Amino acid sequence: MTLRRKHFAERRAARGYSQEEFAEALSVAASTVVRWESGRATPRPHQRSKMAELLGVTLPDLEALLSDEQPTEKVKLPATPPLLHGDDDDMKRREVLGLLAVTGALVALPDCGETVREWAVPTFPEAGDSLHRSLWRVYALSDSKQVVFPAVRAQLDVMAKALTEPRTAAERSRLCRMTADLYQLVGELFFDANRYTDAAQCYTLAANAAHAGGGYDLWACAMTRHAYVELYAHRAHAARPLLAAAFHIARRGDDVLSTRHWVAAVQAQTYAAMGDFDACNRALDEAEKVHALDGAHSHNGGWLRFDGSRLAEERGACYLQLGRPDLAEEALTTALAQPLSLRRRAAVLSDLAVLGVHRRDIDQVVHYAEQALGLADRSNSGFIGKKLDGLRGRLAPLMSDDRVSTLDHRIAALPRTA
Known part of the structure; x- marks a missing residue:
């Protein structure tokens, strides 16, 4: 051998x-x-x-x-599949879903009437807020999003215990908002792993917890994320009412925050999926108004991260879906010139490869798809894999070219996390 x-x-x-x-x-x-x-x-x-x-x-x-040749160096193989894949990780997933059920029930329970003096309230909420912001930062900066899963699972356990302790009404409301914050992060982890039903469950619980805590912007963000799950599953008709509700909720929130503009950006994607060019443009123009806000205070970097920096890539994706490659290329090229996270760069590269398919430009398809595949290999992200699957579904007219056929096989061979 x-x-x-x-x-x-x-x-x-x-x-x-x-x-x-x-x-x-x-x-x-x-x-x-x-x-x-x-x-x-x-x-x-x-x-x-x-x-x-x-x-x-x-x-x-x-x-x-x-290969039968002796290697010059050890063959580099992908790491073992990420969290949320396989029997052991499926058990961990069930544990997290169990904790979601527990904390969700505690949030929904009416106040038992127990109170404590303000000076006696533990300082957990302050420390928890800081921890949650740190978890979101790690999530945003990590190539592989699943690295934060163990810390999030541990924090869910802490939240479940905290919700059973007697607190003032104000502190309980704050704790509910913190729980909603964490639920949204768990939902993002499930979404990245292509577990859309689990993600939708997390966002629903987040909306309920935010409502219980009186956090309108947090509530609207949870609804928007839920809508995005439907949109990504090609169910624009199901996303539309969720976004309409999110927009009305956001109008009752803080005018300083960018929530309503983020809702508009996702509405634009919904209109694009429905083929409504004019409505899509109106929604994008509404989203662009985020630039009139104070950038330092319009988002918190956690459950609300919309600052308008993604609008070029989102506009490009919308125009591509609407069959306007002329408008899409300008927006996508502008987006690619900006600093982007690994996932966002892969999404733009995939869209530019799709643009090449529209033009029957095999060189463009291969150029951008190769780069996106390299990022997929680095991250094991289900999100990137899904974007490349969308590209793969359009390659049929070009399959007579060996380079395109190879791309098709490479995309098919990507590890799937769900």
């Missing part, structure tokens, strides 16, 4: 497959897998996409595993 084929066998075993199970998944005989791993046979091209998916590697990595 060559060294590379040894790595192939090790990778198969690490993914939990016996030779017989691996053969069954690929609809081949177990003896075929034995011959692959011994170097006496090589998988055929039509088998490799499914094989890469089972092994959790890209097609180029699979080619390296199957």
Whole structure:
């Protein structure tokens, strides 16, 4: 057995497959897998996409595993799948959902009438606010969003205990708002892992907790995130009433904050999905009014992060969906020239690749898709994978080109987190 084929066998075993199970998944005989791993046979091209998916590697990595040449350096394979994937992580997910149920019930319970003196209230809320802001910052800056999951799970446990302690009405309201804040972050983690139903549940609980705490802007943000789940699942008709409600709630919030402008930005995406160019433009113009606010105080960097910096990429995505590539290119190119997080850059690159498909410009498709795939390999983000899936669904007219065919296989082989 060559060294590379040894790595192939090790990778198969690490993914939990016996030779017989691996053969069954690929609809081949177990003896075929034995011959692959011994170097006496090589998988055929039509088998490799499914094989890469089972092994959790890209097609180029699979080619390296199957090569009979001695390697000059150790083959670099993706890390193990991120949190929220597999039996152990599924158990952790259920634990978090259980804590959501507990804290949600405690938020919904009427005040038992117990009070404490103001001077006796523990200082937990102040410390908790600071911690939550820190968690949001880590989430925003991390290439792999799941790194904050353990800390968020621990904080949910703390919140559940805090909600059972007697507090003044003002402190209980604040605690409810903090719970709503944390729920939204949990929802973002589930959303990044492509677990949309779990994310929607988190946002619903966040809206209820925000309402209980009297936080209108927090409430509107939770509704907007819930709408975005529907929008991302191609259910614009379901997103529209959620956003209408969020807009009315936001109007009762703080005029200094950018909440209502963020609602408008997501409404624009909904109108684009529905093919309404004029309504989309009106919503985008409303969102642009965020620039008239005091930038230092219009958002908190946590559950409300909208400052207008994303509008170029969002405008480009809307125009692309509306079938206006001429308008989309200018906006997307402007967005790409700005400092972007890994996820946002991958989204813009994917949209620019889609723009190349519209033009039948294979060089443009390959140029931008290759960059987006590199970012997907770095992050294991389900969000990026979903964006690239959207690109893949448009590649059919160009599949006669070998480069496009290779892109299709590489996107299909991306690890999926749900």
